[in-house]
Amino acid sequence: MAQILHQRAKNTHAIRAKIQRSTDSIATLSRRYGINPKTVRKWRSRDTVEDSRMGPKAARSTSLTPLKEAAAVPFRQKDLAASR
Numbered sequence: 001m002a003q004i005l006h007q008r009a010k011n012t013h014a015i016r017a018k019i020q021r022s023t024d025s026i027a028t029l030s031r032r033y034g035i036n037p038k039t040v041r042k043w044r045s046r047d048t049v050e051d052s053r054m055g056p057k058a059a060r061s062t063s064l065t066p067l068k069e070a071a072a073v074p075f076r077q078k079d080l081a082a083s084r
Helices: 012-019 026-033 039-044 066-083
Strands: none
Touching: 012 026, 012 039, 026 039
C-alpha cells in the first residue's frame, strides 16, 4: 500500500522499520531521525509499521434504524436506475 505523506513528514514506514530493527538507544535514534523520544518508544513497542486506525471501530447510521435502512436501500437503487 502506498504511503501518503505531508511535506514535513519525518516518520515514514522505512524509518519506523529501522527504529524497530535498531539496537541503538532511544536518545540516539531520536536525534538521528529528528523525532521525539516518545515516538521512538512507541514504534519500538509495535509489531507493524502501519498507522493505527483513528476512525470509529464500527460504522453506524445515526439517523436510521437497521430496519429503516434496509427498506431505504432498494428504494435508492430503484431511484438511481430511473434517473439514468
